[in-house]
Amino acid sequence: MPRYVMLMRDHSSGLKALRDNPQSALDIRHAIERWEAKIIASYRLLGEWDQCYIFDAPDNFKAYRSTLAQEFSTTSDTEILPAVDLDLFERLISQSAKTGGPHPWQIKWWAQIVRLLFYYRTYTKWSRRTFTRHDVFGTEKLRHFRGPCIVVANHTSHYDQMCLIKALPWRIKLNLFIGAAADRWFLEGRKEISLRPWYQSLVAGLYPIHRGGGSRALDYPRWLLDNGANILLFPEGTRARGRTLSPFKHGVSILALEKGVPIVPIYLEGLRHIRPPGRKEAVPGPVAAHVLDPIHFPPGTKVPEATEMVYRAMRKAHEAALAREDATRGGSSTS
Amino acid sequence: MLSTLTDEGRKTLKVRPERLREVNKELEEMGARVTAQYAVLGGYDFVNVIEAPSNEVMARIAVELGARGTIKVTTLPAIGIDQYVEMMGANPPRKTD
Structure with a gap:
């Protein structure tokens, strides 16, 4: 959770209230x-x-909103400073x-061979280490499926693609390219070989997405689909927090309608407990990938309608997963 | 301690980010301990929570750091809120003849 430092200067009315x-x-x-914030430290200052106050809050808005409470507004001036951990x-x-x-x-074919050779190192090793159970449901829906296609999934953890990849047949996954934030995964000058942009492209099959890049961000995925590749996108845009399924961005639908390719929705369950945003270490746990019915859009479908169709399919799976989770929790708390 | 980088400080930090840690070591040598430190967005660049044995030690540190020309510092003595509430609730000491 993001951290904030809040500095406050009392009005005379605030000082009087404090004295009384x-x-x-x-x-x-x-x-x-x-406002769902957690106080880390609080001090009275001379000067x-x-x-x-040093506190963690879910986002900038909630941090700001908390200072509009009556306790503040009538008694003091406040300044909120978003804080970055020094490391x-x-x-x-x-x-x-x-x-x-x-x-x-x-x-290229040789890059696919490299991905095949590194498959254990990239996926299997980590998923065995992190997932105490790794179920895959609905793979029969892709038995006779040929690309190119757009695979979409809900996004809650950096381990999502490790869970998802197991659900795909080899002919799809060796030719699957994954959109990843350029400012996180494609930075030049990293010391570790495994973090260098060429390594991400070759071994992990990632390609950079520049956040806020507008329609130009779709140029490369368009080119990939034109060349028979499959792409994986997380239409929520970034990792969701908590139990929510964030609204989908339209990029996925734009690509699917423009190139006439189907969308394969895969719902990932249990990943938000493994390593959600804000946590540095993974906590091993059970996960599952549910392959949903591929979506072929009829001619004339509009972009918002297509986005809504994909969202509805994922929402249904999401609600079912939450119900399963609540039932398991209820069962374990009563036993 | 609230601190703001000067132009020279920004240049130094860009070239040598490890200076941040070195300064903490120097503070320890001067008798203080950094218990929390954040880079912040807003009117200041860093917020440092420092434990020092006395205001005098802190004054010396502020001069030492300011003299380098890389940061401007504002030091504010701090009392934990719980301790503060307790102190405020106490009666003033009575005069004895």
């Missing part, structure tokens, strides 16, 4: 916690600021902001 009732200093703590900050300023890729050679 010192406990009112704690009201602010409760006001912050009402140009009067109070300092991460040091890493960020050491890195180049330049990104590499895409590498069109990644669709």
Whole structure:
């Protein structure tokens, strides 16, 4: 969860309230916690600021919203400073902001052989280490399926593709290319070979997506589909937090309608407990990949309709997964 | 301690990010301990929570760091909120003749 530092300067009315009732200093703590924030440290200061709170909040809006509570607005001025952990900050300023890729050679036959040779190292080793159980359902739907296609999945963890890849037949997965954030996975100048852009393109089959790149972000996936490749996209755009399935972006539908290729939705279950956003270490646990019916859009389908069709299919699987999770939790708590 | 980088400080940090850690070691040598440190967005560049044995030690540190010309610092003595509430609830000491 993102961290924030909040500095507060009391008005005279705030100081009077504090003098009459010192406990009112704690009201602010409760006001912050009402917005799902967790207080890490709190201090009373001597100097140009009067109070300092260090807290974790789900996002900028909730951090800001908590300061509009009555406890604040009538008694003090506030300044919220989004904070970056110093280790991460040091890493960020050491890195180049330049990104590499895409590498069109990644669709060549020899690159597919490299991916096959590295398959154990890239996927099997990690999934055995991280998934205590790895179920795959609905693979029969892809038995006679030929590409090119667009595979879409819900996104909650960096381990999503490790879970998903097992559900795909070899003819799809060796020719599958995965959109990944350029600013995270394609930065130039990394020391580790496995983090270099060419390695991501060759071994992991990733290609860079520049966030906020608009319609140009679809140029390379268009080229991949034109050349018979399959692509994997996470239409939520970024990893979802908690139990939500975020709204889908339209890029997937634009590509599918323009190129006349089907969408293969795969719902991934259990991954948000493995390594959700904000957690550095993976916690081993059971996961499952549910292959849903491939979606072929009838001629004349509009982009928003297509996005809605894909979202509805995933939403149904998502609600079923949440119901299973609640039933398991209920069962385990009563036993 | 709230600190803001000067232009020279930004250049130094870009070339040598490891300076951040080196400064922490130097603070320890001067008798203080950094318990939490964040790079922040807003009116300041860093927020540092530092434990020092006295205000005098902290004043010395502020001068030492400021004299390098790479950062401007604002030091604010801090009291834990719980301790503060307890202190505020206590009666003032009575004068004894």
